Amino acid sequence: MKKYYNSYLVAAFLYCLPLLIANIYYIDDNGRATLGYTNWGGDGRPLADIIMKMMFLSSHVADIFPLPLIISIALLAFVFSLYHKQNFSSLPGWIGALATLSFFANPYLAEVFSYRFDVLTLSCALALSLAWVLLPPLNRIVRFVIGIAIIIAIYSLYQIAVNVAVMMALVVTFRQIINNDRPAVIFMSLLQRGVEVLVASIIYLKIVLPSTFSGDHPANHPNIAGNQLWLTINHNVQAYWDFINQTFYKDGKGMAVLVAILILAVISAAVIALRYIRAGMKHSRIAIGLLALLLPLVAFVMIAGNLLFLENALLVPRALLSISGFMLFSATLMAWAFRGKMCFVFAVMAVPLLYAVTSIYVYGNAIKQQDNINQGVVYQLKNDTATLADQNFYMQFVGTSPRAQVYKNALRNYPVLGVLIPEYFANWWFPFPYMALKGYQVLNPLKDDLTVTNENLHEGLCQGERIAHHQDYDLYKYQNRLTVDFTLQGCQR
Known part of the structure; x- marks a missing residue:
């Protein structure tokens, strides 16, 4: 035992x-x-x-x-x-x-x-x-x-x-x-x-x-x-x-x-x-x-x-x-x-086991690299909104945030990474505790029972003021909402 x-x-x-x-x-x-x-x-x-x-x-x-x-x-x-x-x-x-x-x-x-x-x-x-x-x-x-x-x-x-x-x-x-x-x-x-x-x-x-x-x-x-x-x-x-x-x-x-x-x-x-x-x-x-x-x-x-x-x-x-x-x-x-002379048949189970074991090692590296990318986005957002620190804004997102190259490469052989590695910068609950963990506080619309509709996103992009432009995103301010546009297409999307 x-x-x-x-x-x-x-x-x-x-x-x-x-x-x-x-x-x-x-x-x-x-x-x-x-x-x-x-x-x-x-x-x-x-x-x-x-x-x-x-x-x-x-x-x-x-x-x-x-x-x-x-x-x-x-x-x-x-x-x-x-x-x-x-x-x-x-x-x-x-x-x-x-x-x-x-x-x-x-x-x-x-x-x-x-x-x-x-x-x-x-x-x-x-x-x-x-x-x-x-x-x-x-x-x-x-x-x-x-x-x-x-x-x-x-x-x-x-x-x-x-x-x-x-x-x-x-x-x-x-x-x-x-x-x-x-x-x-x-x-x-x-x-x-x-x-x-x-x-x-x-x-x-x-x-x-x-x-x-x-x-x-x-x-x-x-x-x-x-x-x-x-x-x-x-x-x-x-x-x-x-x-x-x-x-x-x-x-x-x-x-x-x-x-x-x-x-x-x-x-x-x-x-x-x-x-x-x-x-x-x-x-x-x-x-x-x-x-x-x-x-x-x-x-x-x-x-x-x-x-x-x-x-x-x-x-x-x-x-x-x-x-x-x-x-x-x-x-x-x-x-x-399959026992005795037929036991070699059982060795087939090593194939899915090997794939799963290699996938968790790939996953460990990919999610770490993606977290580095996500952390960079948070720090940049914090810097972009430093002058707004005395105001309260809700945040909403358009498009998909940047992917780590290690993640994108691994995804070709391990599609499970696409559902294991979370997309934090989306209109759901979890971008806000994630950003808070990284030291950036911003209002969560869902916490105050506010929905993020297509109309909200359209207003943010088409009527808002662009206050930051970067390689990975544009940031717009409209009324009490900040819109992060990962598509970089603005009102044309």
Whole structure:
């Protein structure tokens, strides 16, 4: 166990090393580091608030990076070592290690580890999602109650991680098939875990969520769809399909990669099922074998899982952390199916893992260089408005801010960077805490319930006075608004 733990501790550390070196503040970090708020409970994640308040012995948080990331690495390494010991102890070490580390074969996972604060609560959710099926043998009732409590805890840390937990329940089913358990035992075990998830979901949705959620449902915190549920699901499926295609892998082949992994998982499931059926040709065993063929499809659907029932698609990398669960699920099946002389087939999992690992190193360098560019823009804006320091102005943006050359070059091979690296200078909430972190205070129109419309932008460019001109932007002043024009086209755009 200690040997496994040390190995996975090193592996997880090497995976996160580029983020430690980059040392950047990521989206929500800008506000939390400067204002010290928590408020995860307002998003329906009360346990996240509790964990962070316990760490700081206060409801006011401060920047203690990289401690949350270090704790997260240690926690995940512990869970990975348990997973390896339970599932791969009888297999060659490289197979178990590659299968377990396939969890990292997900470029979107980089966003989880980018947060200086959220990384701890998100990692706790992921760790529990894997650990809830790694518990030692317990009384059935005790196991049922603990299982429900763990699922509620996962919901209360990060709702999407429940999709990973469901996939791990499917891994248990295949482990029972590998162990040649009786069909009734396999079916009842799967049923019990299904009921645990169902009961926990009801408790969370009916009790925990209403008592903690702020009630605000913007696009990045959508509500559960009510009317036209089927149409909403179809729309969300298409949205996630397109998003993955465009960003998961280069050349628009994101879904092709995942479908290829799915095919290998189905083939692996068929091999495992055939061995089980051959051990005793009974109708019940055949039924379990047929069920095994369907479970990889269930795991594939669970990549989006509960996200499909929301009013709109949540197209951000962290929303697809379940791909890590799917990769781990698929790799586990392949490790069990292709053993002995066929183990070379399993080496195919090294391909998506290598791509994901190189992508996070590329990402670490690119986001650091982009932050240098962004910082330069902030300092120039501060200098341009120095004579206006005694006045209060709102700021709005037109066009796209300059991109670091390192970022633009890397984007050709790693399109995921386009959704991992935030565009701060846009008309949303986060340019203002970002600029405040860099020492520049300007009014946020959204904070005062003011929208930034096309009419506002047109007025700013066409009726405003140009007060600064640079290589990267023009700055206009009109009434109480400053307009930053990255297009350099002014009223002609």
